Amino acid sequence: MGLGFFTIGNLCSRLVWTYHMKLILREWPPTPVIDVGINMHALHGAFFRDINDSASQQALKTIHKKYWLLCSCNIKNPAALTVRRINESDYCLVNIQHKGEHKAECPLRYTTMNGQARLHRPIASKAFDFNIIDENIVGSPLIYDVTNGSTQLPILSRLQECLLTEAGVYNIKADQEFTLNLRALEGVVASGIYVNSVELKERFYFGYRNFFSAKKRLNNELSNNELKAPIFLVDIVDEVVKQGSTIKFTKYYKNRKPFEFKLFKSLSSVKYDLSLTGPYFIISQLGVIKDAKGINVVAPVTTIIEPIANKQQWVSVRSKVDRFAVNNLASSISWYKEKLNLDINAMISKGPVSTALGKCNPSFILSLNELKAILDIQLDLSEPMKTQKALQYIIASDIGGGGFCKLLTSMSDREINDTLYSAISKLTKELKRASAGGHVFNGQIISLS
Structure with a gap:
């Protein structure tokens, strides 16, 4: 389906909301539906609150891939909207092309920069519209x-x-x-x-x-x-x-x-x-x-x-431990590619990983074809929160196993780097072995250091 974007930003906060929205099934012509579990007030807020607003985001997440919305600004030909996931945690509303129209004064009506209607703009499959207008800006909005x-x-x-x-x-x-x-x-x-x-x-x-x-x-x-x-x-x-x-x-x-x-x-x-x-x-x-x-x-x-880690790996890092880890991962991945022609990839985990048993928060997720493994770096394991976190890693066994590397703040840079090198070597070696059939470390989360 074609989608025409508008922004959930401060622009909408400057307009008075005078229309109502209805939940409809994900089909056309529209079929209204009532779901008592959906907070419609929070959905209205999604149109004029910042994307960081938790109530709006939760409401959008609730109807994502479940319902469409119908704007009642145009009674004769109401416009349909759906929810698109922007990244791992953020959602936005988008207009669905050729499924109704908004009235000219509706804040959800997509317009071009010169203010004229543009309801059927062709866009790429991945598109985002960022609004840079704020009512607090003096003079011109820019x-x-x-x-x-x-x-x-x-x-x-x-x-x-x-x-x-x-x-x-x-x-x-x-x-x-x-x-x-x-x-x-x-x-x-x-x-x-x-x-x-x-x-x-x-x-x-x-x-x-x-x-x-x-x-x-x-x-x-x-x-x-x-x-x-x-x-x-x-x-x-x-x-x-x-x-x-x-x-x-x-x-x-x-x-x-x-x-x-x-x-x-x-x-x-x-x-x-x-x-x-x-x-x-x-x-x-x-x-x-x-x-x-x-x-x-x-x-x-x-x-x-x-x-960032280095000029080849533009991975954001927050500590020298992160930088050492990324550089060691890059070195190991390159070796397997050059020597064995194996495409191992690693990605910083940007949020919780959901499994059949619950959620976990590893530092990195490694993959080789369809096989996955987690790598977590735990600094000063004796801290209560870190210890609790380590115990919870058993739930990650559903994604194929992995390991955690224990580091201490008292270690020298060389000791940290050497420990990470050894841990990553063990994990990538096991990932290669398991690729022939099976799970990394038989689906368990083990200590790599």
């Missing part, structure tokens, strides 16, 4: 002041998650290269992602060297009253340093002069993690900010800076 740039952080974070998840950079693969990651990212950008109903591919630059070109473009659009959406900059940099009121990041090149850029914290809202050295993944929303003197300045409205 001109910020120095106090409210942080309102865009949740939206930018969701956009980053969408891009990296769809590009597959959370998957640790053999022979992964910088250019392959970049091509995958560019492919996702061009695959049907919209910002303020403008295709992201028209507003996206890789490399902060493009900042000055993007700044000139935004200034021209502002002067001609054509500013419809922000521009986004993404880059991989080697070094990030706080310098007084600025944050400087540097990108080094072979046989070329390094590129440096400074973010002024007085203008930009910056979320950063400098607990680890580089490299870092950076994503910025570039827009217009009204400074303390009332002057419009083109600058990064908000920026997220996160450390």
Whole structure:
């Protein structure tokens, strides 16, 4: 079926909800249904609450793949909507093409950036629409002041998650290269992602060297009253340093002069993690900010800076243990591919893994063909919560077994790295053995260290 997107964002919060929604079966013509287990009030809230709103998300999750919704704004030809899962935990509403129409004043009616109706837009099979409009922004909806740039952080974070998840950079693969990651990212950008109903591919630059070109473009659009959406900059940099009121990041090149850029914290809202050295993944929303003197300045409205494993594996890491683990996994996976032509993959677990026996939260999930195994890294196993977590891993046996690696904060970096290397070697060896038939460690979760 064809789907036309609108945004569950702050835009809808500026409109008064005057229509009613009905549950219908997933068929056409519509067949109304009553389900006392569905909180219809929470469903209404989904149209004007932020996507992080738990009540809205729970309501959308409840009807996902179960019901459609019918908007009553147009009595003669009511429009049908369905719920689409954006990622592992977030849901959004989408219009179903050729199944009714909204009235012009309905907040759920999809419109193009010039405000004219566009109900039958063809889009890719995976498409998202991110709304960058906030009623708290002064003047034009796309001109910020120095106090409210942080309102865009949740939206930018969701956009980053969408891009990296769809590009597959959370998957640790053999022979992964910088250019392959970049091509995958560019492919996702061009695959049907919209910002303020403008295709992201028209507003996206890789490399902060493009900042000055993007700044000139935004200034021209502002002067001609054509500013419809922000521009986004993404880059991989080697070094990030706080310098007084600025944050400087540097990108080094072979046989070329390094590129440096400074973010002024007085203008930009910056979320950063400098607990680890580089490299870092950076994503910025570039827009217009009204400074303390009332002057419009083109600058990064908000920026997220996160450390990654390395320039080949753009996997976000939160500690040196994570980085050691990803690098050891990448090395082991590459060896099996090169020597034995086996395609072992590993992926950071982004949420609970459901099994027939319950849920577990491993650090990584490894796979070889249809065979799966879990790897968990447990720091200071003596902590009560970690111990309880370890005992719960027996429920993961349903997905094929695996193991956990015990580490101590008192270990040196070398000891941590060596322990992880040994644990991952044991697990990948067992994964190879079990691929001939059977389960990893006979379906059990064992200690690998």
